[in-house]
Each structure stands twice: as C-alpha cells, then as structure tokens.
Amino acid sequence: MIKAEHVYKDFGSTKVLKDVSLDINKGEVVVIIGPSGSGKSTFLRCINLLEPPTKGSVLIDDQDLVSLKQKQVTKVREKVGMVFQHFHLFPHKTVLDNLIYAPMKVKKLSKDEAVKRAEALLEKVGLLDKKNQYPNKLSGGQKQRVAIARALAMEPEYMLFDEPTSALDPEMVKEVLDVIQSLAESGMTMVIVTHEMGFAKQVANKVVFMDDGRILESNTPEAFFSNPKTDRAKDFLKKIL
Amino acid sequence: MEHVITGFKTIAPSIPYIINGIWVTLGIALGAAIIGFVLGILLSLCKIGNIKLLSGIARAYTSIFRGTPLIMQLALAYFAIPQLIGLNDVNPTTCAIVTFGLNSGAYMSEIIRSGINAVDKGQFEAASALGVGYWPMMKDIILPQAIKNILPAMMNEFITLTKDSAIVSTIAVTDMMRRSQIVSAEYYLYFPPMFVAFIMYYIVVLILTAVGGRIERRLSRSDQS
Numbered sequence: 176m177i178k179a180e181h182v183y184k185d186f187g188s189t190k191v192l193k194d195v196s197l198d199i200n201k202g203e204v205v206v207i208i209g210p211s212g213s214g215k216s217t218f219l220r221c222i223n224l225l226e227p228p229t230k231g232s233v234l235i236d237d238q239d240l241v242s243l244k245q246k247q248v249t250k251v252r253e254k255v256g257m258v259f260q261h262f263h264l265f266p267h268k269t270v271l272d273n274l275i276y277a278p279m280k281v282k283k284l285s286k287d288e289a290v291k292r293a294e295a296l297l298e299k300v301g302l303l304d305k306k307n308q309y310p311n312k313l314s315g316g317q318k319q320r321v322a323i324a325r326a327l328a329m330e331p332e333y334m335l336f337d338e339p340t341s342a343l344d345p346e347m348v349k350e351v352l353d354v355i356q357s358l359a360e361s362g363m364t365m366v367i368v369t370h371e372m373g374f375a376k377q378v379a380n381k382v383v384f385m386d387d388g389r390i391l392e393s394n395t396p397e398a399f400f401s402n403p404k405t406d407r408a409k410d411f412l413k414k415i416l
Numbered sequence: 417m418e419h420v421i422t423g424f425k426t427i428a429p430s431i432p433y434i435i436n437g438i439w440v441t442l443g444i445a446l447g448a449a450i451i452g453f454v455l456g457i458l459l460s461l462c463k464i465g466n467i468k469l470l471s472g473i474a475r476a477y478t479s480i481f482r483g484t485p486l487i488m489q490l491a492l493a494y495f496a497i498p499q500l501i502g503l504n505d506v507n508p509t510t511c512a513i514v515t516f517g518l519n520s521g522a523y524m525s526e527i528i529r530s531g532i533n534a535v536d537k538g539q540f541e542a543a544s545a546l547g548v549g550y551w552p553m554m555k556d557i558i559l560p561q562a563i564k565n566i567l568p569a570m571m572n573e574f575i576t577l578t579k580d581s582a583i584v585s586t587i588a589v590t591d592m593m594r595r596s597q598i599v600s601a602e603y604y605l606y607f608p609p610m611f612v613a614f615i616m617y618y619i620v621v622l623i624l625t626a627v628g629g630r631i632e633r634r635l636s637r638s639d640q641s
Contacts, residue, residue, distance in 0.1 A: 225541055246549070253547035263542035267560050276556065277546035322542075329546055 176200050177333060177366070182221055182231035184214070184388075191217045192228070193388040199333075199366055204359045206375040206396070207368045209385035210411060215368045216260075218385065219337050222366065223255045224248050235333070253281060256326030260338040262318040264310040270297070270321050271306040274328045282329065289328070296324040300354050316347030320354055327358075334358065336367040372416060376400055384408045423608040430599045434612050437592030438620060444512050444584060444591065445577040451517025452573070456524025461554065463529050474525065481522035487583045490515050494587040512584040520577055527569045531562035564635060571628035575621055582617070592616060 177199040184192035191214045199205050207215045220226040222233055224240050233240045235251055243251065265273050274293035278284045284292070297303040300320040302313075310318055319339055326334060336355065340348045352374050359365060359378045369375060375382060375396060382399040384392040384407075391405045403409045462474035481489070493515040498506045535558050543553040563570075585594035596613035600606045 223545060225544060249544070249547050249549050252545060255545070257542075257545035259538060259542065261538055263536070263538035265539065265542070265557055267564070277543075277548055280552050280556070281547045281549075326546070 176234075176236065177222060177364075178234040179218070179222065180232045180234070182218065182228045182233065184217055184221060184226060185229045191388055192221065195231075195385075195388070195390055197383060197390060197393070199364060201332075201364055202362050203380050204363075204365045204367070204378055205381045205383060206379035207366065207383045207385060208370070208372070208375060208411075213385040214388040215385050216337050219335050219366060219368050222335060223252050223257060225257075253329055254331055255333045255335060256329060256331035257335045258319070258322050258326055258337065258339050260341050262310075262315075262322045262342075264318055264322055264325070266310055269307050269309055270302065270313070273310070273321060274325050277325070278328050292330075293324070293328055296327050297321075299357075300324050301350075314347060315343045316350045319343065319347075319351045323351075323354055323358070332364060334363055334365045336365065336369070338368050338370065340369065340371060370415070372400070372412075384411070386411070420607065423605050427599055427603055427605060427608045427612075430602070430609065431612055434592060434595045434599055434609055435616055437590065437595040437613070438616055440509070440589065440591040441578060441581050441593075441617075442620070444509065444516060444581045444589070445574060447513035448516030448520050448577050448581075449574050451514065452520025452524045452577075453570070455517065455521030456528050457559070459521060459525035460528035460532060463525065464532055478522040478525055481519050486516075486519055486580060487586060489519060490583060490587060508584070508587045508589045512581070512587065512589050516577060516581065516584075520573060523573055523576075524570070527566050527573065528562060531566035531569075532558060534565050535561045567635065568628060568632050571624070571631070575624050575628075578620065578624065579617065 177197075179195060179197045182192050182195045183190070195214070195218055197205070197218075207219065209215050217226055221228045222235075224233065228241060231241070235254065238247075238251060240248055240251055264270075265276065268276060271290065271293055274296065275284075275286065275289035278289040278292065279286060294303060294306065297306055300323060302317060302320055302324070305313060305317065305321075310321070313321065323339075339355065340351050343351060348371070352371065355365075355367070356374075356378055367375075367378070379396045382392075382394060382396045383390055384399065384403070384405075386407050392399060392403060392408050394404075399408070400412070403412055459474040459477060462470040463478075465471060490512065494506060494508060494511045498504070539557055539561065540553065543557045548557070581591060582593035584591050585597060588594070590598070592613050596609040599609035603609075
C-alpha cells in the first residue's frame with residue numbers, strides 16, 4: 176500500500192502542501208479532485224518523489240521513499256507507473272520503442288520479451304497498428320493511450336494519473352477514460368487527479384477533495400457527491416456540475 | 417592587371433601545394449571537433465549536475481578558455497609549457513589538435529548545456545517515473561534530443577574551428593595558411609598565393625554551410641517531436 180504521512184511541500188515561500196496524509200490500499204482507486212492550485216498534482220508527484228516533500232514521509236509497501244538514496248528511489252519507482260497531462264512520450268523513439276525502452280533498460284528484459292509484452296499492451300489500448308509510428312503522428316488521445324501502455328509495460332503495482340485528459344480535445348477524452356476504466360476493473364491500484372467528475376463518480380472507490388494544500392474531505396463517491404460536508408466542497412461542486 | 421596574371425602563372429606549380437593544405441586544416445578542425453564534442457558533453461553534464469565541485473570546475477574551465485585568446489593558448493601549449501616541463505620535441509600538429517579541442521570543448525559545453533536545458537522537463541520526469549537511472553536517461557533520452565536541437569550550432573562551431581585553425585601557422589604547422597606564406601616567401605609574391613588560400617577557405621566554408629543546411633532540413637523533415 177501507499178501511505179503518505181504529514182506531507183508538506185514548499186516552493187520557496189509558497190506553501191503548496193500543508194500536512195497531507197492519505198492511505199491508498201491495494202486494489203483501491205482513489206480520485207483526487209479540487210480547484211486549480213489546490214496542490215493535487217504536487218501531492219501526486221510527491222508520491223513517487225518527482226517532487227521530494229519538504230517534510231513528512233511517503234511509504235510504498237512500508238519503504239519510506241524520503242529516507243532512501245536516489246538509486247533506491249529509482250528502484251521503487253519501477254513499481255509505480257505514472258501518466259502525465261502532457262503525455263511526455265519520447266519523441267525520437269517509435270511507439271514500440273517507447274514501450275520497450277524501460278523494460279529492457281531497467282528490468283533487463285530481452286528484446287523479444289519486451290516486444291511481446293509491448294505488442295500485447297498496444298493491442299489492449301487499440302493501437303497495435305501504430306507501433307512503428309513516431310509520437311508526432313498520433314492524436315492526443317492516441318498519445319495518451321501509448322503513454323498508459325508505456326507505464327504498464329513496466330508491470331507496475333500502482334498507477335498515478337496526473338490529469339490524464341486535461342490536455343485532450345473533448346472528443347478524445349472518452350477513449351482515454353475507457354482505457355483507465357478497464358484498468359480499474361482489472362484491479363490495478365490507482366491514484367487519479369482529474370477534473371472529470373462523471374468519471375470520478377464512476378471509477379473511484381474513494382474521492383479525496385483537496386483545497387489550499389490540504390485534504391478537506393475523503394469519502395466514497397456516492398457520499399461525497401450527494402452530500403459534501405464542507406462548504407468549500409459544496410461551493411466547488413456547485414461551480415463545476 | 418597583367419602583372420597579377422603573370423604572378424599567378426609564376427606560382428602555378430605551387431598552387432596544388434597550397435590547396436592540399438586544406439586537408440591539414442580540415443584534419444585539425446575535425447580532430448579538435450571530436451575532442452571538443454566529447455569534452456563538451458562531459459563539461460555540460462558537470463554544469464547541470466548537482467555536484468558543486470564538478471560544476472565549479474567546469475565553469476572555471478569554460479571561463480578560462482573563453483576568456484583568453486586562442487592564439488595565446490596555442491603559444492602557451494606549444495612553446496611555454498613544453499619548456500616548463502622539459503619536453504623537447506612536441507609535434508605541432510598534435511599540439512594544435514589538442515589545444516583546439518580543449519578550447520572548443522569550452523564553447524561546445526555551453527552549446528550542449530543550452531540544448532539539454534531546451535529539452536522538455538517532462539522528458540526527465542517521464543524517464544524517472546519509469547525507473548530509468550540518471551546516466552541511461554541522459555544517454556538514451558535527453559542527449560539525443562538535445563543534440564538534434566543544437567546540430568546547427570555545432571556545425572557553426574565546426575566552421576569556426578576550420579577558420580580559426582589558420583592560426584596554427586604560428587607554430588609551424590603547414591596548414592593552408594602557412595603554405596600560402598611559404599609560397600609567398602619563396603617567390604617574393606604575396607597576392608597570388610594568399611588569394612588562392614583565401615578563396616579556398618571561403619569555398620570550404622560555403623560547402624560546410626551547405627552540408628549543415630542539408631542536415632538541418634533533413635532533420636526537420638523527419639521531425640519527430
């Protein structure tokens with residue numbers, strides 16, 4: 176499981192996270208929502224230490240990442256896949272090479288094995304026919320599906336999604352959400368930062384509402400959406416629904 | 417006008433000798449570029465890295481080599497340092513290649529550093545999130561993209577090296593410049609041999625520029641970003 180304990184994060188004098196604690200159990204799908212600037216993405220990035228917390232600890236399977244050396248952090252990251260708002264595919268590599276690079280380099284898979292795994296994943300996200308294309312030839316939705324497949328190629332135990340549909344044209348949002356949904360149904364442990372409330376309702380076991388660097392509510396989606404407890408959450412939901 | 421033509425006729429037998437000097441010139445430029453490139457990568461990685469000592473050394477290195485005249489560095493390397501450490505016969509061509517390489521490394525490191533900085537920060541994050549370590553990430557993900565961005569600037573650096581290499585004539589390397597001087601002295605005729613070398617330098621630079629333009633266009637055609 177992932178256990179964030181009293182995480183603080185400052186950027187200079189700006190306090191972005193103020194004492195955030197959250198448990199994510201195996202098989203759980205946690206969706207983090209909240210207004211822009213509330214610290215959701217920063218918190219997500221603290222989980223795999225892309226942003227090292229200023230204070231507090233992040234435990235993944237009982238290993239405290241904050242206390243680990245860089246090399247060991249890199250090792251733990253193999254277990255935690257991440258999908259970014261802006262995809263960040265490797266532009267100089269084909270779709271297939273994007274998928275097989277880390278498994279070969281980090282997990283020392285043979286090329287045959289890595290290709291086999293990559294092709295199965297591309298099939299799953301419906302992009303096997305694009306395997307020899309370069310990312311710039313793909314639409315945003317296709318890029319994001321490749322990015323998800325790339326993360327899955329490392330066979331992670333956890334997946335982090337940082338606003339995976341925010342940079343997409345509206346008609347491409349669904350194809351990406353469908354992939355994430357099927358991943359959720361397969362039992363993957365996931366943390367998703369999103370503005371898609373309908374999707375959050377549908378996919379989450381737990382909804383976390385953040386504002387101003389704090390977690391204000393953490394509840395089942397049914398309870399949160401029909402009966403938010405804090406005024407801040409009520410206000411937020413009123414504005415976006 | 418006539419005496420100019422007569423002049424060219426007089427030195428005609430020596431013209432191939434001058435023109436062939438371009439190989440020495442290009443050899444020095446190429447050797448220096450290779451040293452400069454490797455050194456430039458190392459220095460740029462030191463500069464962007466977190467180790468204060470290394471980045472300090474790299475910065476000081478760059479500052480010194482960019483802050484003094486190349487001809488001065490060459491004289492120091494060829495005349496002064498060998499005397500200081502009691503080295504007798506230093507091969508001037510080798511000395512020139514090494515000095516130019518060390519000098520070019522300083523400029524190259526700044527070019528490469530700017531190239532690395534221009535790579536989207538998300539590329540570092542994506543690689544890190546996949547559990548890729550620092551060195552493979554640099555080698556396989558970041559540098560290929562950085563170098564593609566800075567290829568035109570590196571071609572310019574190579575052209576600069578080709579032109580600047582003319583100062584190796586001051587340490588008795590018989591490059592094209594030196595050869596034009598030798599022929600001038602031999603016939604006591606300055607214009608024809610120097611004009612030959614002058615034109616030849618320009619033609620070579622034009623060719624290199626054209627080659628650079630071609631590479632650039634090809635890269636932008638297959639632009640994979």
